Amino acid sequence: MLGSIQNEKSTSAQNIRWRIQIIQVKLLKVQRGEREMKTIVFLNNKGGVGKTASVTTIAHMLAARHGMRVLVADIDPQGNASNLFGTTDFIQLIKARREDVRRKETYHIGDLLVSTELDPREVIRKTAYDGLWLLPSYPTLAAIEEKLKADIRHPQQFRLKEQLDRVRGDYDFCLIDCAPSLSILNINALVAADEVYIPTLTDDGSLFGIELTMTELVDEVKRYAGNLSVGGIFFTKFRSKLGISRYAQELLDAVYSELILPFTINENVAVAECSHKHMPLLAYDPGMKVKATRDYAALTAYIAAKQEAEGRNA
Ligand SMILES: Nc1ncnc2c1ncn2[C@@H]1O[C@H](COP(=O)(O)OP(=O)(O)OP(=O)(O)O)[C@@H](O)[C@H]1O
Ligand SMILES: [Mg+2]
Numbered sequence: 001m002l003g004s005i006q007n008e009k010s011t012s013a014q015n016i017r018w019r020i021q022i023i024q025v026k027l028l029k030v031q032r033g034e035r036e037m038k039t040i041v042f043l044n045n046k047g048g049v050g051k052t053a054s055v056t057t058i059a060h061m062l063a064a065r066h067g068m069r070v071l072v073a074d075i076d077p078q079g080n081a082s083n084l085f086g087t088t089d090f091i092q093l094i095k096a097r098r099e100d101v102r103r104k105e106t107y108h109i110g111d112l113l114v115s116t117e118l119d120p121r122e123v124i125r126k127t128a129y130d131g132l133w134l135l136p137s138y139p140t141l142a143a144i145e146e147k148l149k150a151d152i153r154h155p156q157q158f159r160l161k162e163q164l165d166r167v168r169g170d171y172d173f174c175l176i177d178c179a180p181s182l183s184i185l186n187i188n189a190l191v192a193a194d195e196v197y198i199p200t201l202t203d204d205g206s207l208f209g210i211e212l213t214m215t216e217l218v219d220e221v222k223r224y225a226g227n228l229s230v231g232g233i234f235f236t237k238f239r240s241k242l243g244i245s246r247y248a249q250e251l252l253d254a255v256y257s258e259l260i261l262p263f264t265i266n267e268n269v270a271v272a273e274c275s276h277k278h279m280p281l282l283a284y285d286p287g288m289k290v291k292a293t294r295d296y297a298a299l300t301a302y303i304a305a306k307q308e309a310e311g312r313n314a
Pocket of ligand 1: 046047048049050051052053054076078080178179180236237238265266267268269270271272273275292
Protein backbone atom coordinates (compact mmCIF):
# COMPACT_ATOMS: atom_id res chain seq x y z
CA MET A 1 0.00 0.00 0.00
CA LEU A 2 2.74 2.42 1.14
CA GLY A 3 4.78 1.35 -1.89
CA SER A 4 1.96 2.15 -4.27
CA ILE A 5 1.43 5.61 -2.66
CA GLN A 6 5.17 6.28 -2.98
CA ASN A 7 5.06 5.10 -6.60
CA GLU A 8 2.15 7.44 -7.33
CA LYS A 9 4.03 10.30 -5.64
CA SER A 10 7.19 9.65 -7.62
CA THR A 11 5.18 9.36 -10.87
CA SER A 12 3.44 12.68 -10.21
CA ALA A 13 6.79 14.30 -9.22
CA GLN A 14 8.24 12.94 -12.47
CA ASN A 15 5.23 14.36 -14.37
CA ILE A 16 5.73 17.76 -12.77
CA ARG A 17 9.48 17.72 -13.60
CA TRP A 18 8.61 16.67 -17.16
CA ARG A 19 6.06 19.50 -17.54
CA ILE A 20 8.52 22.03 -16.11
CA GLN A 21 11.14 20.85 -18.63
CA ILE A 22 8.61 21.24 -21.47
CA ILE A 23 7.76 24.78 -20.33
CA GLN A 24 11.49 25.63 -20.03
CA VAL A 25 12.18 24.35 -23.56
CA LYS A 26 9.17 26.31 -24.87
CA LEU A 27 10.26 29.51 -23.10
CA LEU A 28 13.77 29.16 -24.45
CA LYS A 29 12.45 28.71 -27.98
CA VAL A 30 10.10 31.70 -27.63
CA GLN A 31 12.97 33.83 -26.22
CA ARG A 32 15.11 32.84 -29.18
CA GLY A 33 12.17 33.45 -31.52
CA GLU A 34 12.42 29.79 -32.52
CA ARG A 35 8.82 28.69 -31.99
CA GLU A 36 8.07 26.36 -34.86
CA MET A 37 4.62 25.58 -36.13
CA LYS A 38 3.77 21.95 -36.80
CA THR A 39 1.43 21.56 -39.77
CA ILE A 40 -0.96 18.63 -39.89
CA VAL A 41 -3.36 17.76 -42.66
CA PHE A 42 -6.40 15.52 -42.28
CA LEU A 43 -7.14 13.81 -45.54
CA ASN A 44 -9.11 10.98 -47.08
CA ASN A 45 -10.18 10.98 -50.69
CA LYS A 46 -13.61 9.70 -49.58
CA GLY A 47 -16.20 12.29 -48.54
CA GLY A 48 -17.98 12.39 -45.18
CA VAL A 49 -15.42 10.42 -43.17
CA GLY A 50 -14.98 13.05 -40.43
CA LYS A 51 -12.11 15.20 -41.75
CA THR A 52 -13.79 18.49 -40.78
CA ALA A 53 -15.11 17.12 -37.47
CA SER A 54 -11.56 15.98 -36.63
CA VAL A 55 -9.84 19.24 -37.65
CA THR A 56 -12.29 21.53 -35.83
CA THR A 57 -12.47 19.38 -32.68
CA ILE A 58 -8.74 18.68 -32.36
CA ALA A 59 -7.73 22.27 -33.19
CA HIS A 60 -10.04 23.64 -30.51
CA MET A 61 -8.90 21.02 -27.98
CA LEU A 62 -5.22 21.78 -28.66
CA ALA A 63 -5.97 25.42 -27.82
CA ALA A 64 -8.41 24.90 -24.94
CA ARG A 65 -6.87 21.88 -23.18
CA HIS A 66 -3.18 22.18 -24.10
CA GLY A 67 -2.69 25.95 -24.25
CA MET A 68 -1.46 25.82 -27.87
CA ARG A 69 -1.80 28.62 -30.42
CA VAL A 70 -3.58 26.98 -33.31
CA LEU A 71 -4.36 28.01 -36.87
CA VAL A 72 -7.07 26.17 -38.82
CA ALA A 73 -6.46 26.46 -42.55
CA ASP A 74 -9.59 25.61 -44.52
CA ILE A 75 -8.65 24.63 -48.07
CA ASP A 76 -11.98 22.95 -48.85
CA PRO A 77 -14.25 25.02 -51.16
CA GLN A 78 -17.23 23.69 -49.14
CA GLY A 79 -15.91 25.82 -46.27
CA ASN A 80 -17.38 23.62 -43.55
CA ALA A 81 -14.64 24.38 -40.99
CA SER A 82 -14.95 28.14 -41.71
CA ASN A 83 -18.70 27.83 -41.27
CA LEU A 84 -18.39 26.03 -37.97
CA PHE A 85 -16.23 28.79 -36.53
CA GLY A 86 -18.82 31.20 -37.88
CA THR A 87 -16.38 33.84 -39.03
CA THR A 88 -17.93 34.21 -42.46
CA ASP A 89 -20.56 36.91 -42.81
CA PHE A 90 -22.44 35.56 -45.81
CA ILE A 91 -24.70 38.63 -46.17
CA GLN A 92 -21.58 40.82 -46.36
CA LEU A 93 -20.00 38.44 -48.85
CA ILE A 94 -23.03 38.32 -51.16
CA LYS A 95 -23.36 42.13 -51.07
CA ALA A 96 -19.67 42.59 -51.84
CA ARG A 97 -19.93 40.22 -54.81
CA ARG A 98 -23.01 41.96 -56.18
CA GLU A 99 -21.27 45.33 -55.89
CA ASP A 100 -18.22 43.68 -57.46
CA VAL A 101 -15.87 45.00 -54.79
CA ARG A 102 -13.26 43.10 -52.85
CA ARG A 103 -13.41 44.05 -49.22
CA LYS A 104 -10.72 42.95 -46.83
CA GLU A 105 -13.30 40.85 -44.95
CA THR A 106 -13.75 38.74 -48.07
CA TYR A 107 -10.09 37.72 -48.36
CA HIS A 108 -9.68 33.97 -48.14
CA ILE A 109 -7.14 31.21 -48.49
CA GLY A 110 -7.49 31.23 -52.30
CA ASP A 111 -6.29 34.84 -52.46
CA LEU A 112 -3.09 33.75 -50.72
CA LEU A 113 -2.58 31.01 -53.30
CA VAL A 114 -2.87 33.32 -56.30
CA SER A 115 -1.26 36.42 -54.82
CA THR A 116 2.17 35.95 -53.29
CA GLU A 117 2.29 39.66 -52.31
CA LEU A 118 -0.72 39.30 -50.01
CA ASP A 119 0.34 38.91 -46.37
CA PRO A 120 -1.31 35.91 -44.65
CA ARG A 121 -1.86 38.06 -41.56
CA GLU A 122 -4.35 40.11 -43.60
CA VAL A 123 -6.41 36.99 -44.25
CA ILE A 124 -6.17 35.08 -40.95
CA ARG A 125 -9.02 35.83 -38.53
CA LYS A 126 -9.30 35.36 -34.81
CA THR A 127 -12.13 33.00 -33.86
CA ALA A 128 -14.32 33.38 -30.77
CA TYR A 129 -12.10 30.83 -29.01
CA ASP A 130 -8.88 31.62 -27.14
CA GLY A 131 -5.76 30.49 -28.96
CA LEU A 132 -7.62 29.65 -32.17
CA TRP A 133 -7.34 31.42 -35.53
CA LEU A 134 -8.80 30.65 -38.95
CA LEU A 135 -7.51 30.95 -42.48
CA PRO A 136 -10.94 30.78 -44.11
CA SER A 137 -12.18 29.21 -47.29
CA TYR A 138 -14.78 30.70 -49.60
CA PRO A 139 -17.04 29.08 -52.23
CA THR A 140 -15.05 30.64 -55.10
CA LEU A 141 -12.00 28.65 -54.01
CA ALA A 142 -13.05 26.03 -56.59
CA ALA A 143 -12.48 28.60 -59.35
CA ILE A 144 -9.06 29.44 -57.91
CA GLU A 145 -8.12 25.83 -58.51
CA GLU A 146 -8.50 26.40 -62.25
CA LYS A 147 -6.45 29.63 -62.09
CA LEU A 148 -3.68 27.79 -60.28
CA LYS A 149 -3.54 25.05 -62.88
CA ALA A 150 -3.39 27.63 -65.67
CA ASP A 151 -0.56 29.65 -64.06
CA ILE A 152 2.71 28.02 -65.00
CA ARG A 153 5.01 30.92 -64.01
CA HIS A 154 5.47 29.75 -60.47
CA PRO A 155 5.37 26.20 -59.03
CA GLN A 156 1.76 25.56 -58.13
CA GLN A 157 2.27 22.97 -55.41
CA PHE A 158 4.28 25.22 -53.09
CA ARG A 159 1.96 28.22 -52.82
CA LEU A 160 0.37 27.34 -49.48
CA LYS A 161 3.66 26.24 -47.94
CA GLU A 162 5.32 29.53 -48.89
CA GLN A 163 2.48 31.51 -47.32
CA LEU A 164 2.31 29.42 -44.14
CA ASP A 165 6.10 29.67 -43.74
CA ARG A 166 5.59 33.41 -43.26
CA VAL A 167 3.57 32.80 -40.05
CA ARG A 168 5.58 29.83 -38.70
CA GLY A 169 6.58 31.79 -35.62
CA ASP A 170 3.01 32.79 -34.75
CA TYR A 171 1.47 29.38 -33.99
CA ASP A 172 2.29 26.02 -32.40
CA PHE A 173 0.05 24.10 -34.79
CA CYS A 174 -1.64 24.57 -38.14
CA LEU A 175 -4.39 22.03 -38.93
CA ILE A 176 -5.56 21.88 -42.54
CA ASP A 177 -9.04 20.75 -43.55
CA CYS A 178 -9.29 19.37 -47.10
CA ALA A 179 -11.99 18.48 -49.60
CA PRO A 180 -12.35 14.83 -50.67
CA SER A 181 -10.41 15.14 -53.91
CA LEU A 182 -7.06 14.62 -55.58
CA SER A 183 -6.89 18.31 -56.45
CA ILE A 184 -4.01 20.77 -56.64
CA LEU A 185 -5.47 22.33 -53.48
CA ASN A 186 -4.91 19.10 -51.56
CA ILE A 187 -1.44 18.76 -53.06
CA ASN A 188 -0.71 22.26 -51.71
CA ALA A 189 -1.97 21.13 -48.29
CA LEU A 190 0.29 18.05 -48.27
CA VAL A 191 3.35 19.97 -49.46
CA ALA A 192 2.81 22.43 -46.59
CA ALA A 193 2.34 19.63 -44.02
CA ASP A 194 4.74 17.88 -41.69
CA GLU A 195 2.26 15.09 -41.04
CA VAL A 196 -0.90 13.62 -42.53
CA TYR A 197 -3.63 11.84 -40.53
CA ILE A 198 -6.25 9.79 -42.33
CA PRO A 199 -9.69 9.53 -40.76
CA THR A 200 -11.79 6.69 -42.14
CA LEU A 201 -15.04 4.80 -41.76
CA THR A 202 -15.02 1.04 -41.99
CA ASP A 203 -16.89 0.78 -45.32
CA ASP A 204 -15.22 -0.31 -48.56
CA GLY A 205 -15.37 3.16 -50.16
CA SER A 206 -13.59 4.87 -47.28
CA LEU A 207 -10.95 2.16 -47.14
CA PHE A 208 -10.36 2.53 -50.87
CA GLY A 209 -10.17 6.28 -50.16
CA ILE A 210 -7.15 5.55 -47.93
CA GLU A 211 -5.51 3.66 -50.77
CA LEU A 212 -6.06 6.54 -53.22
CA THR A 213 -4.95 9.13 -50.69
CA MET A 214 -1.76 7.21 -49.97
CA THR A 215 -0.78 6.30 -53.51
CA GLU A 216 -2.08 9.22 -55.58
CA LEU A 217 -1.30 12.00 -53.11
CA VAL A 218 0.94 11.15 -50.14
CA ASP A 219 3.47 8.99 -52.02
CA GLU A 220 3.61 11.48 -54.91
CA VAL A 221 4.16 14.50 -52.64
CA LYS A 222 6.76 12.64 -50.56
CA ARG A 223 8.94 12.42 -53.68
CA TYR A 224 9.57 16.15 -53.68
CA ALA A 225 8.46 17.34 -50.20
CA GLY A 226 10.76 15.40 -47.93
CA ASN A 227 9.18 16.70 -44.74
CA LEU A 228 5.92 14.81 -44.99
CA SER A 229 5.26 11.76 -42.81
CA VAL A 230 2.13 9.71 -42.15
CA GLY A 231 0.81 10.24 -38.60
CA GLY A 232 -1.63 7.36 -38.93
CA ILE A 233 -5.12 6.16 -39.77
CA PHE A 234 -8.01 6.29 -37.29
CA PHE A 235 -11.66 5.23 -37.41
CA THR A 236 -14.40 7.81 -36.95
CA LYS A 237 -18.18 7.53 -36.53
CA PHE A 238 -17.43 4.08 -35.14
CA ARG A 239 -20.37 1.92 -34.07
CA SER A 240 -19.16 -0.78 -31.76
CA LYS A 241 -22.30 -2.85 -32.36
CA LEU A 242 -21.53 -3.03 -36.07
CA GLY A 243 -17.82 -3.36 -35.43
CA ILE A 244 -15.50 -3.65 -38.34
CA SER A 245 -16.26 -5.88 -41.31
CA ARG A 246 -14.08 -8.93 -41.87
CA TYR A 247 -13.15 -7.55 -45.28
CA ALA A 248 -12.01 -4.23 -43.76
CA GLN A 249 -10.06 -6.01 -41.05
CA GLU A 250 -8.29 -8.21 -43.62
CA LEU A 251 -7.41 -5.24 -45.81
CA LEU A 252 -6.07 -3.24 -42.90
CA ASP A 253 -4.09 -6.17 -41.52
CA ALA A 254 -2.58 -6.88 -44.92
CA VAL A 255 -1.77 -3.35 -46.07
CA TYR A 256 -1.92 -0.78 -43.29
CA SER A 257 -1.59 -2.57 -39.97
CA GLU A 258 1.39 -0.51 -38.82
CA LEU A 259 -0.42 2.76 -39.61
CA ILE A 260 -3.58 2.14 -37.57
CA LEU A 261 -3.63 4.35 -34.49
CA PRO A 262 -4.96 3.02 -31.18
CA PHE A 263 -7.64 5.74 -31.18
CA THR A 264 -11.21 5.33 -32.43
CA ILE A 265 -13.79 8.10 -32.51
CA ASN A 266 -17.23 6.75 -31.65
CA GLU A 267 -20.37 7.89 -33.40
CA ASN A 268 -22.51 10.36 -31.51
CA VAL A 269 -25.17 12.79 -32.67
CA ALA A 270 -23.47 15.58 -30.65
CA VAL A 271 -20.72 15.71 -33.30
CA ALA A 272 -23.29 16.53 -36.00
CA GLU A 273 -25.29 18.84 -33.72
CA CYS A 274 -22.34 21.02 -32.75
CA SER A 275 -21.53 21.91 -36.36
CA HIS A 276 -25.16 23.03 -36.87
CA LYS A 277 -24.77 25.21 -33.75
CA HIS A 278 -21.48 26.62 -35.14
CA MET A 279 -19.53 25.33 -32.16
CA PRO A 280 -16.55 23.01 -31.83
CA LEU A 281 -17.40 19.76 -30.02
CA LEU A 282 -15.69 20.60 -26.71
CA ALA A 283 -17.54 23.93 -26.50
CA TYR A 284 -20.81 22.03 -27.12
CA ASP A 285 -19.94 19.30 -24.59
CA PRO A 286 -17.60 21.05 -22.11
CA GLY A 287 -18.19 18.40 -19.42
CA MET A 288 -17.03 15.71 -21.89
CA LYS A 289 -20.15 13.64 -21.18
CA VAL A 290 -20.14 12.27 -24.72
CA LYS A 291 -17.81 9.36 -25.49
CA ALA A 292 -16.81 10.91 -28.86
CA THR A 293 -15.57 14.04 -27.03
CA ARG A 294 -13.40 11.88 -24.76
CA ASP A 295 -12.17 9.91 -27.80
CA TYR A 296 -11.09 13.14 -29.50
CA ALA A 297 -9.47 14.35 -26.25
CA ALA A 298 -7.31 11.21 -26.19
CA LEU A 299 -6.25 11.63 -29.83
CA THR A 300 -5.53 15.34 -29.23
CA ALA A 301 -3.38 14.53 -26.17
CA TYR A 302 -1.40 12.09 -28.33
CA ILE A 303 -0.86 14.73 -31.04
CA ALA A 304 0.22 17.33 -28.44
CA ALA A 305 2.57 14.89 -26.67
CA LYS A 306 4.13 13.85 -29.97
CA GLN A 307 4.88 17.47 -30.85
CA GLU A 308 6.40 18.06 -27.38
CA ALA A 309 8.60 14.97 -27.79
CA GLU A 310 9.71 16.10 -31.25
CA GLY A 311 10.53 19.54 -29.78
CA ARG A 312 12.67 17.92 -27.07
CA ASN A 313 14.50 15.74 -29.57
CA ALA A 314 15.08 18.61 -32.01
N1 LIG B 1 -18.09 10.86 -34.59
C1 LIG B 1 -19.17 11.28 -35.24
N2 LIG B 1 -20.41 10.93 -34.82
C2 LIG B 1 -21.52 11.37 -35.47
N3 LIG B 1 -21.52 12.14 -36.56
C3 LIG B 1 -20.31 12.51 -37.03
C4 LIG B 1 -19.09 12.11 -36.41
N4 LIG B 1 -18.04 12.63 -37.13
C5 LIG B 1 -18.61 13.33 -38.13
N5 LIG B 1 -19.97 13.26 -38.08
C6 LIG B 1 -20.93 13.87 -39.01
O1 LIG B 1 -20.79 13.22 -40.28
C7 LIG B 1 -20.90 14.16 -41.34
C8 LIG B 1 -19.59 14.13 -42.15
O2 LIG B 1 -18.52 14.52 -41.29
P1 LIG B 1 -17.45 15.60 -41.77
O3 LIG B 1 -18.13 16.76 -42.40
O4 LIG B 1 -16.55 15.85 -40.66
O5 LIG B 1 -16.76 14.71 -42.90
P2 LIG B 1 -15.72 15.19 -44.00
O6 LIG B 1 -14.81 14.07 -44.24
O7 LIG B 1 -15.14 16.49 -43.63
O8 LIG B 1 -16.69 15.40 -45.25
P3 LIG B 1 -16.29 16.09 -46.66
O9 LIG B 1 -15.48 15.07 -47.38
O10 LIG B 1 -17.61 16.37 -47.32
O11 LIG B 1 -15.51 17.33 -46.35
C9 LIG B 1 -21.17 15.52 -40.70
O12 LIG B 1 -22.56 15.74 -40.66
C10 LIG B 1 -20.62 15.35 -39.29
O13 LIG B 1 -21.27 16.19 -38.37
MG1 LIG C 1 -15.08 18.32 -44.63
